[in-house]
Amino acid sequence: MPNILITGAASGIGAETARLFHSRGWAVGLLDVDRDALAGLAGELDGAWYVAVDVTDAEAVRQALAGFCARHDGRLRLLFNCAGVLRFGHFEEIGLDEHARILDINVRGLLQTTHAAFAYLKATPGAQVINMGSASGLYGTPHMASYSASKFAVRGLTEALDLEWRRHGIRVGDLMPPFVRTPMVDNQRFEPPTLRRLGVRLKAGDIAEAVWRQARGPAVHRPVSWSFKLMYWSGQLSPSWLNRAVMGWLSREG
Template sequence: MTKTVFITGAATGIGRATALLFAGRGYFVGGYDIDETGLQILAADIAAVGGAGVVGHLDVTDADEVSQRLSEFVAGAGGRLDVMINNAGLLNAGHFEEIPVAVHHREIDVNIKGVVNGLHGAFPHLKTTPGAVVVNLASASAIYGQAELANYSATKFFVRAITEALNLEWGDHDIRVIDMWPLYVQTAMTRDVKTGTTTSLGIRLSAQDIAEDIVSAVEPTLPRRLVSQVHFAVGTQAKVLALGSRFSPAWLTRLVNKRLAGR
């Protein structure tokens, strides 16, 4: 039995690195994106690592297309959907009021509605696959609202909340729903981003770092299984921030975030 993984936003960055890592581990990989040129390169690279899979166009904001691609993928992959990765995302940095409202709306469409579409479309297939896992790409900006990333950060709080809720709800169907909380990663998403926190914290993680943590979150160690871990902070900085926010008083968490944002 070959396990399968469906990844949105797989043409580049974290999605691409994750697709290649799963391919190398023998999974049948579905890589989907609006960037079809990037997908052709991914397909060649999956073959180069001796992997198997398919790639195809998918705009996560189109619920019908999401359902259709998932059904086609599962039909061609032996009727299984072991891992669904809601990874496609957009980030707009800057002062909230200076970013056009249509740009905020597009970020909400991709980061929020795209995840809702992925979850909804995947459910029938996850339900019929024993031990299925959903991985949503949230962010360390789901720990405390981030200045100069206000709308982005808010979309990631949505991802955090829907992950927590469905982790409880879909436990009834033997579906484990988790999310990843990386701090800044060196990808196209952060290439031209300069905020208070990119200056104070730097952009230290690679897409490969996140991909490796996704694979180990999908196939967790016994202790992680026993505590039913839901959120996976990636990298030392995100782990410290996540832990700090849990144990420090609200005023201190605010002050730390204010200072990190250079305010």
């Protein structure tokens, strides 16, 4: 039975991905800081394994990986790095500690989890890492500057590891959706102009389906939604000044 370990699994995209893979016969492992929500989801998914863990705690992450993979003969077919946080607002009005927290969870947490998973991935034929990227990793997005910076880091790490880990037979890719209707987006107090103009057309279940497709395809980057696919591929061909102009229009205040 193939297995998947999901960080940020207690709600939103992580929880929907857990439900989807469980329904299709995968063994599911759940990691999140929210112990009560994890327990509730694990109760819903018969046989799901879970442990409450902060992805910024390297030793706790290492122990969690060891605990889950010990149940599967030291193997890990798929790691889905979904844990992340977001804050909309003007850069200078957000405290420095909040900017640091975004980078800590979205980048360092992902690094630590992927590093701890390496030995188990290497031991598994067809192993794969899927990182939760973002459309904001294509061009820096105003009013979510530190989040956008974190997703550029995720994109760079994804590209580098996909090349570097070829010798181990491990594929690495990411998902790049625009805004998704999740509690993380719904609970924001500031609405970026970009969100107002583009709207929120994706649900967590749409991203779970993209994870499923990514688990079966060779793509390094998987843009999600037809509108962003068009933006993504045109962005690969367009001059940088045009990409900047489009983002400037989307993010214009007033």
